Amino acid sequence: MTTVAAVADLHGFLPAVPACDVLLLGGDLTPADDHSHERQAAWLDGPFRRWLEEVPAAEVVGIAGNHDFVFEQAPGLLPDGLRWTYLQDTAATAAGLRIFGSPWSPWFFDWAFNAPQEDAEETFLRERFSRCPGDADVLLIHGPPSGYGDQTSRGPRVGSAAQLELIDRVRPQLALFGHIHEDRGNWERDGMTLANVAAVDLAYRLRPDPVVLFELRAR
Numbered sequence: 001m002t003t004v005a006a007v008a009d010l011h012g013f014l015p016a017v018p019a020c021d022v023l024l025l026g027g028d029l030t031p032a033d034d035h036s037h038e039r040q041a042a043w044l045d046g047p048f049r050r051w052l053e054e055v056p057a058a059e060v061v062g063i064a065g066n067h068d069f070v071f072e073q074a075p076g077l078l079p080d081g082l083r084w085t086y087l088q089d090t091a092a093t094a095a096g097l098r099i100f101g102s103p104w105s106p107w108f109f110d111w112a113f114n115a116p117q118e119d120a121e122e123t124f125l126r127e128r129f130s131r132c133p134g135d136a137d138v139l140l141i142h143g144p145p146s147g148y149g150d151q152t153s154r155g156p157r158v159g160s161a162a163q164l165e166l167i168d169r170v171r172p173q174l175a176l177f178g179h180i181h182e183d184r185g186n187w188e189r190d191g192m193t194l195a196n197v198a199a200v201d202l203a204y205r206l207r208p209d210p211v212v213l214f215e216l217r218a219r
Contacts (some may be wrong), residue, residue, distance in 0.1 A: 002095045002218040005057060007143065007211045008178025009198040011067065012043065012214050014140040015210045021095035021218075023057035025084070026178045026197060027065025027103050027113075027142035032204055035067065037074040037081035044070070045079035050067040059094040060084035064103040065142040065179065071103065073112065087140065089131045096218030100132040100170075105143025105179055115141065122162040129166040137216060140176060144183070145182040149196030151183040167192065173216050186212075 001159070005017055008026025012033070017023055029048065030040040052060055062084050064071035070078060071088070085092045087101025104125055107117040115124040132139070143160055144150040145167055148157030158180065167175050171192060178184075178198040186195045199210035 001215045002097055004095075004097070004138070004174070004214040004216055005211050006195065006197045006214065007183055007199045008176070008196075009065070009200050011200055011204055013199060013206045013210070014047060014207065015199065016212065017055040017057060017211055018219045019056040020213065021058050022061045022097065023055055024099070024138070024140055024176055025060065025062030026140055026176050028067045028178065029064070030047045030068050030070070032067060035069050037077055040070040041074070041077040041079065043053060044082070049079065049082055055082050057176070061092060061094050061099050061101065061140065062089060063087050063101040063140055063142060064072065064113060066103075066105060066108060066113055068103070069112045071112070089128050091133050091136060097137040097216060098133065098135055098219070099138040100136040101140040102132075103129055103142050104128050105141075106158060108143075108158065108179075110139070124163040125160055126165070129162055132166060134168055134170055136170050137173050137219070139170065140170045141175070141177050143179045144177045144196055145175065145194065148187050148194045149177060149183045149185060150180055152180060152201055153182045167194065174214055185212055
């Protein structure tokens with residue numbers, strides 16, 4: 001078995017991580033108080049780099065999220081040599097697991113990695129998710145799928161139907177996401193585990209148990 005540690009929506013917090021085979025980071029990594037490209041790049045090259053070097057994970061795989069503007073709008077500023085594998089509509093193998101990662105979510109306040117607001121049929125997201133290999137063990141996508149971990153405090157659900165279709169098509173062992181801080185939790189769907197692993201609550205306060213552990217079957 002492979003021990004997977006997972007967390008999303010760090011928003012600048014860098015919590016302790018238990019020993020694991022792979023650490024998965026589900027986007028919204030950078031501090032929420034300053035969205036400038038320069039500030040985000042400096043944080044990634046400083047505190048985030050040092051944290052990655054120290055976490056007791058054999059491998060680290062991550063994606064960006066809707067607050068991580070520098071990844072979408074100024075990728076040339078991203079620091080080199082970070083101890084992780086960054087995925088953007090791509091897949092990689094880590095700790096014996098095939099992982100597909102994507103930062104995209106349905107339009108949400110016109111932030112980073114948002115699908116077009118007028119795309120009600122989610123054509124844009126379906127195209128991005130079509131790049132996922134059929135043998136993925138883990139889906140690491142910033143936003144939630146429709147009906148799971150997508151309940152907002154204002155009332156409406158905001159999950160992606162295209163992502164739920166992807167889950168049913170690929171049938172991963174684990175689908176990880178965050179984005180909607182207030183609907184953290186785990187769900188089972190036809191033998192698959194779907195988990196919102198947001199590290200912070202609706203007020204951007206770090207939860208007492210921000211990192212979630214899973215045991216998966218390696219290849």
